[in-house]
Amino acid sequence: MPASTTMQTVAVLGATGSIGSSALDVIARHPGRLRASVLAAGSNVDALLGLCRRHRPDHAAIADPDLHAALRDGLAAARLPTQAHAGMDAIAELASGDACQTVVAAIVGAAGLDSTLAAARAGKRLLLANKESLVLAGELLMAAAREGGACIVPIDSEHNAIFQCLPEAGAGDWGPGTGESSCPRHDGLRRIVLTASGGPFRGRSREQLADVTPAQAIAHPKWSMGPKISVDSATLMNKGLEVIEAHHLFGLPGDRIDVLVHPQSLVHSLVEFIDGSTLAQLGLPDMRTALAVGFGWPRRIESGVAGLDLLAHGRLDFEAPDTDAFPCLRLAYAALEAGGTAPATLNAANEVAVSSFLQGRIGFLSIPALVEETLAALPAAPAASLDALRDADVRARSHAMKLSTRMTAT
Missing domain, CATH: 3.40.50.720 (NAD(P)-binding Rossmann-like Domain)
Incomplete structure (x- = not known):
């Protein structure tokens, strides 16, 4: 059928x-x-x-x-x-x-x-x-x-x-539960460019971020998201995690995955192929589009999202991310390069740091500081099994919690 x-x-x-x-x-x-x-x-x-x-x-x-x-x-x-x-x-x-x-x-x-x-x-x-x-x-x-x-x-x-x-891997319908898929192929990829809105603090210097409050951090200018993801967007850790995701999903090393800040959030990512072609997907910032793609693929179904009027939106801007003011992106690239348990350590430490920030226990700039200290204290080990990764997660959370308590006390 x-x-x-x-x-x-x-x-x-x-x-x-x-x-x-x-x-x-x-x-x-x-x-x-x-x-x-x-x-x-x-x-x-x-x-x-x-x-x-x-x-x-x-x-x-x-x-x-x-x-x-x-x-x-x-x-x-x-x-x-x-x-x-x-x-x-x-x-x-x-x-x-x-x-x-x-x-x-x-x-x-x-x-x-x-x-x-x-x-x-x-x-x-x-x-x-x-x-x-x-x-x-x-x-x-x-x-x-x-x-x-x-x-x-x-x-x-x-x-x-x-x-x-990306091009589709074969024609025909995908039957849920049949094991047959028409997932895209990764043929001919040269690099991926992930776009980032820049979050609510784009353009601020590191010094200007010292007194940021949780309420300010979760007020994303484009997307309606939960508190944790909103804070990750504000620190650019969200983009760093997406770099690691892209590495696994599309089989590219970190040096072939770039990030551009695009404040309009209309170009959601770009793909460059070995023949020099670059394809981009554009649309209004609404998660229902991606979900409709997931439900309907390889067909298109209605999502409830309006089409994109480029004349109404005007210009499209792009800029390099500021990894001095937002070092979480740099830390994610470093964890990806280290490999093994390093991404698990990064993720666990970040979850503890963001939770502590949302509770008012540490400041905004303490989030990357806590993550960096945890990565330095727990060097990457082989990630041969889920148990090894869970152990790394537990150890990173424990270490990060101790750091958070120390930062709160000072």
């Missing part, structure tokens, strides 16, 4: 977050093609119940096991047939089982790794928004996708743009 007439069942992991909300908006626009069969959230039972009442999934899961009863009782009170589940293991089982064909992996942080790997091993169409899965365990994830026959469609606007600019 052609893919265009097949109902695609979708698990939205991180359903109560900004990406989950955008995914459900796109799903709701295609009732004859897409259905949210699984909804999973971290700890916000009330929000998850509200989504269940609207989308009526077969399964709902809450990551916190202590909230299972609240979810179960809430579903019963709403007279919904939705089955209640709790715990990260349950979420991973739902992502890999018969409950869904497509998985939107939007759980924030390293917590999303197990369910993402499970979906890849099971050969799902994986709409990947959990960047930590690639940063922490990129080689393992890509190997799992190859072995399982999964097709990874990145949902970061930059990587999704690259995905769209």
Whole structure:
């Protein structure tokens, strides 16, 4: 049966977050093609119940096991047939089982790794928004996708743009759960150029960033994102993590992955080929476009996003990133070059630093300082297994927490 007439069942992991909300908006626009069969959230039972009442999934899961009863009782009170589940293991089982064909992996942080790997091993169409899965365990994830026959469609606007600019690997429809994919090939790539908005502090010097507040840092000028991702954008760590992601997704070394600041956020990335051609993907800054690409690929489906009027937007500007004021980008390149467990250490230390900043315990400039000190204290080791990476993650978090406490005391 052609893919265009097949109902695609979708698990939205991180359903109560900004990406989950955008995914459900796109799903709701295609009732004859897409259905949210699984909804999973971290700890916000009330929000998850509200989504269940609207989308009526077969399964709902809450990551916190202590909230299972609240979810179960809430579903019963709403007279919904939705089955209640709790715990990260349950979420991973739902992502890999018969409950869904497509998985939107939007759980924030390293917590999303197990369910993402499970979906890849099971050969799902994986709409990947959990960047930590690639940063922490990129080689393992890509190997799992190859072995399982999964097709990874990145949902970061930059990587999704690259995905769209690459040629397709064969004609025909992609059948969820069949192991057959029409994911793009990487033939003839010379380099990738990721664009960055520059965040809310573009143009400020290092000295001008000393008194930045959490409220200012999460006020992104273009994108509506969660607090952690917004802070990462403000420090340019988000772009650094995307460089590491691009390395795994598209098979290029760091010296063939460049970053340009593009404040209009209309050109989402560029791809340069060996024949001198450069292709770019443009569009309004709205995550629903990337999600619609993921759900519909290789076809195009409506996303709810308007077309781009270049005359109305006028000029397109590009500039080099300022790695003196925003050293997190430099640190990410260094971690990628070091390899092994260094990206996992970078990611863990950054999560601790951003959390400490959002809690008002450390200053904005202490974020890269904490990350750099952690990388220096914990040299890269071989990343031969998931256990080795988890150990690196734990050690980095412990060290970063001690640094954060020391910075708070001073």
